[in-house]
Each structure stands twice: as C-alpha cells, then as structure tokens.
Amino acid sequence: MKQDVILAGVGGQGILSIAFVIDNAALKESLNFKQAEVHGMAQRGGAVQSHLRLSDSSIYSDLIPKGKADMILSVEPLETLRYLEYLAPEGLIITSQSPYENIPDYPDRDKVINQVRKVNEARLIDSLKLARKAGSAKTQNMVMLGAASRHLIIKEKNLLRFIQVLFESRGRSLVDMNIQAFYLGQEAVKT
C-alpha cells in the first residue's frame, strides 16, 4: 500500500499545514512517510510545493518521480498545472478552482480550468466559497484536505485529530472553523 501526493499552492496558502496533518496522522497509523518541502525565498508569495509519500514499506526518494504521483492536491488551479508531469496516467487531481492572481500574466481563468478538466480524474472545488462559509478565506487549505480525505489512505478520524492539534493553541473557535471547512470540502466531492 502506497500513496504519493504532490501538494501545491502559493506561499502563504498553508500547504505545509496540510502536510503537518497528514504526516502526523501517518505516524499515528504506523505508516512510513517522507515529505519534502520548500522553505526560504519561495515562501514569499511564490509557487510552493511539497512531495508527500506514504507507504507501508520502505520509501527511498524524497522526491516523487515524474509520472508516479497518485494525486495532486492543490489549493490553486494554476499551481495544479505546474506539476502535471508528476501525475501518473491514472492519477487523481483534487484542486481548488479559485485562482490566486498575484502575478500580472495570470492566464485566462477558463483556459486554466479547462486544462485541469482534461485529466480524467479531476475534481474541482470552489474552495474560496466554502472557506468563507466556514468562516474565513484562510481555511481553503482545510477545505481541500477535506475534499481529498476520502481518497487518502489515512483514516478520517486521524486527520481530524491533528487538525485539532494544529489549531488548538489558538482557541476553540479556530479549531471548529477549520473542522467545518474540512467537512464542507468533503461534502463537495461526490465520489
């Protein structure tokens, strides 16, 4: 049993928080994992990605080979396309359809969405709308984690447990908001 996931987004969108939740849940389930992340300069509003590998046997490479990712889980649609060559032919895309337009040459939004849709197994989520419904646009990352939750080889209860751990130092209401975001994302994905 193994699962290789490319996490993608823009610096500041909280993809390392998604990684924190999955890593800790994986440890709890005695799965091996490796997670390569980006620190430093790119975190200033640039493209960020994390290679997250889960397996019940040994994991060697810290980076996922091109064509071997089982899933791209992305908080931003243009960033999804950036890592397309990592996705296995039968791989799954779970992405936000809400663009983060902090560059002057951001491509036409419909073109971006259409390119994503060309991949057979693509699920697009209006993460911005759902995050606002949960209480804050900042919870888009947890909306996306929720959307991916039924496709991850990790148990839902362990994901929820570490969302709690991640936010508990900042108060009950923030924990609840993020858990609600998780569930809204989960409901938005039918299959």
Added chain:
Amino acid sequence: MKSEILLGDEAVGLGAIHAGLYKAYSYPGTPASEIMEYLIKASQKRKNFHASWCVNEKVAYEEALGVSFAGRRSLVSMKHVGLNVAADPFMNSAVTGTNGGLVVAVADDPSMHSSQNEQDSRYYAHFAQVFCFEPSNPQEAYEMTRKAFDISEKTNVPVMVRLVTRLSHSRSRVQPYPSQKPDSIQYGKWEDWTLLPVNARRRFKILVEKQPNLVELSNRSEFNSLTLNKKNSQLGIITSGIAYNYVLENYLQNNAIPSLLKIGAYPLPANLIQDLVRQVETLLIVEEGYPFIEKNLRGQFGISGKKIKGKLSGDLPLTGELSPDLVRKALEMPPYSTHFLEDSPLASRPPKLCQGCPHADTFHALNEVLRSRSGANVFSDIGCYTLGALPPYNAVHTCVCMGASVSMAKGGADAGVDPSIAVIGDSTFAHSGITPLLDAARVKANMTVIILDNEVVAMTGGQPTFASGEELDRIARGVGVEEKHIRVITPLPKNKEKNIRVMKEEIDYKGLSVIIASRECVQEARKRKKKRG
C-alpha cells in the same frame, strides 16, 4: 524512546543534544536555519545546554571553537556560503585540533533555491583535511551527528556534517536512542592552540600525519557500505547522501541492483572503492553537488580499462540538483508515462515582497529620486530586499555576498560611480556591513548607505537581529559617519514626499551619508498580533 517527526535539519539538532551538546551557535541562512530554530526551542525546555544565534558565521564558529578549547561539545551550523565567512577559523581549527568535540553542520543548496551559488562543502572538508559525514535521510542525520562528536574527540579534528536542501527540508520519522551527558570542563594546551609559526608547523604536521588514520576510520565506518552483486560485472554504482535515495528508487520493482557503494563518510574509503572497481567494468557515480567523488576517482587519467560515468561524462547534469528522473536516465531506464501540459510554458510565480512591505516604500521613493540622476548605481545585499531587483521595482543592480553592498558602493564611488548607493538590511549590516562602513568613513567616501531596518532577519523566518533602530544610529556615529548625515526615515506611503526630500539631500551630499529606513516587517507584525490573540 518515542520516535519523532523531524526535518533533516532538526534531526541534526536532536543528534547534537543526545550527544551531550554543551553549546550551539549559528547565523540564519536557508536551508540551515531550522537546525538552530530547533535547538533554541529545545533549550528552552531542557536547560542542560545552550543555543543561540550569533552576529555572523565567523563569530559563531569561533565561539564554538572556544567551547571546544574548554573541553566541551559544541555545534556550529550554517548554510554553505556561511562557511566562506567562517573559513578562516574553520581551516585553522583543523590545525589547532579540537579538545571537546566540535561539529560543523553545513547545508548546501544545489539548484540555488535560496542562494547565490551551489558550492559543495565536501571540498571544504577535504581542503581542511577533516572528517565529513553526508547523511541520506533524517535518521542518518541524527545518527551521524552523534557519531561526529565521538570522531571529533577521537581524532582531535572538527567534523563536518554536510546536508543539502532536499535533506534539510525533508521530513520523516526519526527513532532516537538514549542520550549522553555533557562533558566536564578541561582546557586545551597553549602549545596546541597558539598558532605561532613554531607551534603551527608542528600542529600542521600532526594533521597531515593523521590522514591515513582518517581514511582507515572511513573504510571501517558503518556509514560506508559496499554491496557486491557477483552476477553483474558490467555496472557498479558509487553514490552518496541524498543521491542514494534516487538510485534505490529506480530499483524498487527490481531485485537486480548492481554492485553498490554507498558513501556516508569522508575522506573517501579507498579500500571499499578498490573492492568495487575490481569487480566491474563501468562505474556510475551519482552524487549531489559537484562531481567530488567522480573527480577523485578519475584523477587526470581515469582508471585504466574502466569506464567512469557521472557528471563529467555528461550522463548527469553538472548544475542543478538531482532527481529520481535524472538518475533514471543515467541508469538507461525508460521514463514513466505521464501527463503533458498543452499550453506550456506556464506563467511563472516568482517570490515577491509582501503586500505592505516597508522595503517597497523605500524602493518607490529611491526610484523617484534616481530618475533624474543618470549615473546612479544601487549596490544591494542579501535579504528580502534583493527581490527589489525584480519588477515592478527594478531598483537594485547588484547582489553578491553578505555586506558587499557597502564595500562595492565604496569601490564604485572610488571608480567614479555617482551617486553610489548601498542598500542593506539591518541584520546583514550587523553581519558584515559595519567594517566596510568604517572603511568608507575613514576617507569620507562619496556614497550613501541606506539601511533597510525591518527589525528582524525576515527572509529566513524572523530570527532576532543584532542591531536595529537607535543601535544602528549609534553604530554609524561610532564608526565615524558625521552626525548630521545620519538620517532616519519611516518608509510609509504617506511619508513618500518627505522621504524623497531626505534621500535627495543625502544623495546629493558629496561625502558619506547613512539613511536608516525603519519600519517593522509586516510578517513579524502579523505574527506578534497573532500571539497576543
């Protein structure tokens, strides 16, 4: 003991703590910063060791050397180019030798994710003739760091732990084992530690005579392992550090791994290499960084009757970091099928200054001033503000190394650049901007230094700065800048006209002036607010 989830950097920190670390020092720099971040956090809980940021890497190294002199274990960590700054004490500490174990953890940045070059620190270890470890995962980073302290004390040389970005920032499970207690104090001998020529000649001879012993240690190290495949006399692989993972990844579905030498400890294990070379016709060298192993193996004339493949042969690229895909190609395996983008290339999303960043206000004002001064050049430095080189600012024209903005502006002014302007952050100024300012003040060089004071080391994640606000003013006065030409501005949109006026006055002044542009980093302000709740 309970296993933990750690970055490669953090595993080095934990390894040092469990090895009986007494004191650790560092200066922030990606990808090494998290070593000290981890140690500082841990020291607040454990209290049996100390960890602190220093003003620069040279100071950090020398403080660690002082701890070693006193017979206690110390760690000093930095990014690869930080070792250039600390090269003087590093090279000489191999000659004095160590008393308490001294470990220098250096993180290289192949592909230059956050750096200005991709120098390979293994050359420094080789240059100084010291032992070096190169881990391939966080567990090894933990174990090797612990072992490094023992080897440092056994051989009386500092030991390097060489990391690369992909390991520094790769997270996985680490299984620790029971820790050792810190050593008690025991001073070094003056005749070993006072490098007057009479002592240095004797000490250097000792270092050189130690080398066969270091090679022997390396031959026997548990971190160097040769696995022979007697059925395959064609190919043998030599790999080290993170590159080992990329090799193994490509043999996951295949049991027939060729003979493989995994190197985790240097100097190169000569016996193991010979054993492999005897066995195979072609050698493939897979290493992250410069072709260090490959060059050593190849020498000037290669190995008679053997083919050596690697970066020098063109089978792997000489620049940029490796990946499982590049290694796959070198192994002559077909690529996996995948998805392709139709409308490539995709719009890139480079990093940029944050919304509301004080540096942006300073650059907007400076650009306005310089629009009417055609001979102007802005020498910049290392920090967030280097992003001022990109649109929409296009405000700075050089970035070389820490502190170089001030010294290059002085050189530029000497050569006739007018106006010659330096922009440097508060922490970079403390790191190595003060000495060139002293130099410029002695001759009243015709230049303006703008200190971008955001009260923090921002790019690397918000570490404390050594000089900010009032302190910068006092330092500028102290090194001899005229008081009336030290000006303080607050870079905010509403102050733009006022700031332009101040900049004009000081840039037009035919002498040395310093403008301190003070406003807190927006990221830090946000963090502070969050903490307060």
